[in-house]
Amino acid sequence: MGIVDRSEPMKATASQGRPIVRMRGVRKAFGPRVILEGLDLDVGAGEKVALIGPSGSGKTTILRLLIGLTEPDAGTIEIDGQYLWHSSRGGTLERADEAHARQVRRCVGMVFQQFNLFPHMTALQNVHEPMEQVLRLKRPEAKERARALLARVGLGEHVDKRPSQLSGGQQQRVAIARSLGLQPKLMLFDEVTSALDPELVGEVLGVLRELAHETDMTMLIVTHEIRFAADIADRVLVFDAGRVVEDGSPEIVLKDPSHPRTRQFLRAILER
Amino acid sequence: MRGALWDWAYAWSVMPDLMRGFALTVQLTLISAALALSLGFVWSVVRLAGVPLLSPLAWFAAEFFRGTPFLIQLYVVFYVLPNYGIAFSPDATGVLVLGVYGAARSVELYRAGLESLPQGQWEACLALNLPLSYVWRRAVIPQVAPVVLPMLGNLVIVMFKDSAVLSTITVLELVSRARDAGLASFRFLEPLTLAGLLYWAVSYAAARGVRRLEARGGHR
């Protein structure tokens, strides 16, 4: 314990079990600014991974790549054994179309920093309508399941309210229920408490904690809440400038970071 | 010699003609507006869809129609196109040109409306894998309509007043009727004043309606 081989560059490819995420040689630039370069990342099915790193280091970009909101400039992304942007034909990779990406990302869900709920719909409609559309459920069944999900995130009494009638923490829980309704295998959480008033952070983290402990869903959580990450994650990845600089169990990464910048970054966060 | 003072009897006598013109003005405006708003919607979608060649062309055409005087467009269709075997009746020319001009102006309004929708709404739709038809029907249009409808309402009011220009291509709408009545009796005060009042009454009532629409949109 505590002995980490520091001669090897960190490669975030070690993980137990069948990988649900496999990124290889992924590159992403915005104009002349290269955000990610040669990124390899594996996430095993069922893993709860916390992604931490300074602002602007490319964390959001990684999540957006995984759900197909952003297309990589180079490299491959596999979700649950299927290429997101490519199809393999006779051993060679070909660029696949939007319909293919659509089908692959069906098992991925994402919760955004700004919730992005539909403001003109009730909490219940926000949750049950996507279930009808995507899972092809009949309305009564979708509604019943949506009610159960909203109750599970503690909003059983607020199902008929619109987002504007809910607090930020409640809205974010509706957004989590909306994603869960589609039964993703992989859930991406992008700083889901960053837009919340401090007193509302706990209720949302509580929902994430419960999901982490009680489901076998794979979770990729971008967060600045280090203590929370240490508490629920099996694995912590620290990013800096588009590279993985730390990868390991929370105990090792957070208590004994090998990289000076990681130490600096963690100190900055913990002192806030 | 009749003086400059208002002559009630004469005013009354020109009313039937004016009302006929008014009816045509309203009719032409409504048909042009229906053409403008539906064509404008399709036009906007094509413009924004990023289809090679077609989208830039749609963009250019909208800019062109918005950037040239309506009167010139009208004259070209009425006086020039018939030389090339393309001829319409005066009323049809009026509806067509006013409709296309309105459509070109509505493209800007639809664009502004769509841009008022936060990017995050589109991203949520994509992340949820929602089908495109649902995205437009349930997510986009209900949020964009309260923004766009008042702007479209104002556009229709402008088109209503712009339809007066159709008097220059022999369409017997309100201004033509007022002018003809004036020419027939060499007395323009009453018919022109009455015509102006009719335009004003409708514009005013419509503008109030638009404001109510705006207020309702703002309440959501």
Ligand SMILES: Nc1ncnc2c1ncn2[C@@H]1O[C@H](COP(=O)(O)OP(=O)(O)O)[C@@H](O)[C@H]1O
């Ligand atoms: N659509 C975009 N266009 C241009 N630059 C972008 C875009 N999205 C992200 N970036 C830039 O990429 C960098 C990484 O962004 P991001 O992945 O959001 O970082 P993080 O989530 O770690 O804060 C930032 O410098 C950001 O400004």
Ligand SMILES: [Mg+2]
């Ligand atoms: Mg971010």
